[in-house]
Amino acid sequence: MLDIPFWKRLLILALVAIGLLYAAPNLFYSRVEQHNDAITAAERNGFETPEEAQARAGWPGWLPSGLVNLGLDLRGGAHLLGEVHVQEVYKARMDGIWPELRDALVAQRETVGAVRRVQAEDGQLAVEIGNADQMAKAVEIARGLATPVTSLTGAGQSDITVSAQGNRLLVRLSDAERAATDDRTVQQALEIIRRRIDEVGTREPTIARQGKDRILIQVPGIGSAEELKQLIGTTAKLTFNPVVGRTADANARPGPGNVLLPSMDEQGVYYIIEDSPVVSGEDLTNAQPSFDQNGQPAVDFRFGPSGAKRFGAYTSANIGQPFAIVLDSQVISAPVIRQAITTGSGQISGAMNVEESTRLAVLLRAGALPAKMTFLEERTIGPELGQDSIDAGRLSSIIATAAVVAYMVASYGLFGVFASVAVVINVILILSVMSMMGATLTLPGIAGIVLTVGTAVDANVIIYERIREELRAGKRIVKAIDDGFSEAMSAIIDANVTSFIAAAVMFFLGSGPVKGFAVTLTIGLITSVFTAIFLTRLLIVFWLEWRKPKQLIL
Known part of the structure; x- marks a missing residue:
């Protein structure tokens, strides 16, 4: 029946109230942001300055303080695309193998003769031995230092290859080990960059691998690309x-x-x-x-x-x-x-100022980059451009919401008002969920919210059209509304499940802006089902209990 138990009514209203509460900090963005930054800085440094205490007191500690983080395109910041010189690691590996190989050959000096390292191509280790006729023995000794490749694609293969040229023993990484080393090097560089950026308290950076040996770095709120390069561009x-x-x-x-x-x-x-x-x-x-x-x-x-x-x-x-x-x-x-x-x-200690000593400490705590990076692309996005994007996104959202509300009210009268209230609350719930998650909002994310506004009323349209059919069939108001909600349920679920699948594919296979769009779209699908089916139904029940209409024109 259309009647909703008291506990269910209370639960629906409580969820709406919690959503409003967690979305509220975004109305006081700067104040809450300063409050959060002061707490983070105090925890990181172990003490609190008077300025930080004042900023912390700017927002009550007992209220939620989660915010929707603004992405690079909304907040401004720095964008870098770096290439990791993975070949440098090959030389380091050869340098690391040399002492062990030297000791193993020296232990057999009576057989192989004198041992001396000589110049070789990058990524190769060349060793001259005194007795060229004992090269087979030297190769055997060197191969005894090999270990299995630690990767799925290189399973069963050795990490080094050993060959001989005259009285020279040549050692290099195998192709399988080079591939595994490349992957480890880029992953290690990615994690170290993330730690370095996290050390200075930046918000929601985007740090992702692109291709074989490149890393995309986007940090909102940082002053310039040059400042970001100084932080991460040193191997330390x-x-x-x-x-x-x-x-x-x-x-x-x-x-x-x-x-x-x-x-x-x-x-x-x-x-x-x-x-x-x-x-x-x-x-x-x-x-x-x-x-x-x-x-x-x-x-x-x-x-x-x-x-x-x-x-x-x-x-x-x-x-x-x-x-x-x-x-x-x-x-x-x-x-x-x-x-x-x-x-x-x-x-x-040495010739350094306070800023340089602080930066060096950050770099050393985060660890050394495994190889040098070259920045192929760098871009600084000013906060003015970000503010323009925010203003454009806000305007588009307002226009879209107003247009949807006008259409629903014109088409369904009072029930259109109920649907419009649900749409507005739906947007608030999206922001509240993103605030609780600490999700990042980008321009594509705003597009996802605008799209959600347009599609959020789809469920209400299906329900209202079913109610119209039941009314035309001569059913009484309460029965027509109850059957309208019941009959429309399967179509609403099917439509949202297919949209959810598409959003999930975009999230897992997409990157950057596509993921931002997928996140807001997914959250919007969930909240729109809640507001369309449960909240709208509750509003209609309240109206029925209050007005007790004898007839309904829809």
Whole structure:
């Protein structure tokens, strides 16, 4: 029957009230946003400034504070498309294999002879052995270092290939391992970029892989593409290497196993250091900006247990010797080891200001990019353009809603008013659900809302037309309305299920703007079914109980 139990009425009204409550913060967007930013900053820093306390007090803490995040096209911000140089990782892998291969060959020196690494193409490791007639033995030793490829496509294959050319042993990554390495490198770069951006408190960035070796980065609210590049464009590769020597000759030959790197602080000074580091930034567990004993900006760091153990063992065995702190192929400093450093903590100081020390700490905490990135496309979208988009979206939504309301009222009279109320509440519910989810609204998302406004009344049109048919068949008002809702239910469900399937396909297979459209469309489908079937029905029941009409013209 058309009668709705009290508990169901209460539940429908409660859901509407909750939707209004969670959508309300969007009416005070700037105030709530400052409130949320102040809380986030205080939690991140461990203390609260007076300005942050004032911003936090600008919105009551007991009220919901979720907002619909504005996308890049609405808020303005920076857009970058970066290419990851995955080939750099091949060289690093060969450098990592060399010490183990060297030790294995040296252990068989009586058989293979003297062992020496020589120049080779990028991504290859070339080793000369003294006894060329024992190359088969050397190849066997090298192949013994191979491990299985850790990927589904490379299952059963080795990670390296070994070949011989005269008295040279050549080692390179196998094709399967290169493919797996490429995938891991891009995924690692993507996650590190995400951590770096999250560290500075930006909202809802879009960070997605595109193609084989490219990453799309869109960050709303950031000042410029150049600022974003400074944050993520540095590899921040930190290593601690033994020092072999120091020179003023930029063309000095460092010798095998060594590299020549410039000093960051001392103009014209170069250090010859061992290529293999004692520990690296990957061993760090924390890094925080601080000040050194002279009051100059610095960065305090701490190693994990494994790194602390290796660093402690090295410093214990090399007291009185210098070691280099290397950041992105530049020697920050080369202090002399005065005593064993077994605590696992230390400090980086040098020519840097407070802003640079803070940025370095962020980069070190997030980790080093596994390879260099080249930015193929960069674009800054100003907030004025974003505001224009918001204004255009708001105007289109208002016009669409007004047109739908006018049509429904003209076609169905009072019942059209009920449907119009449901449409307005439907839009509010969409915003409330997006606020609770922390979803991002983009221009395509606004298009999804506008489309939802146009289609939200479809269910009401089907119901009202069924009611008209029942009235023409001579049924009484209550019976006609009840049967109209019941008979229209299957058609409404079928129509929305097919639309939901299309929206799901767009979400899972689409990217960027297409996903934004799919999210708002999906939410709109769910809320429109609720408002059309349950809320409209409740409004009609209230009207019937109040007016008790004898006849109905629809």
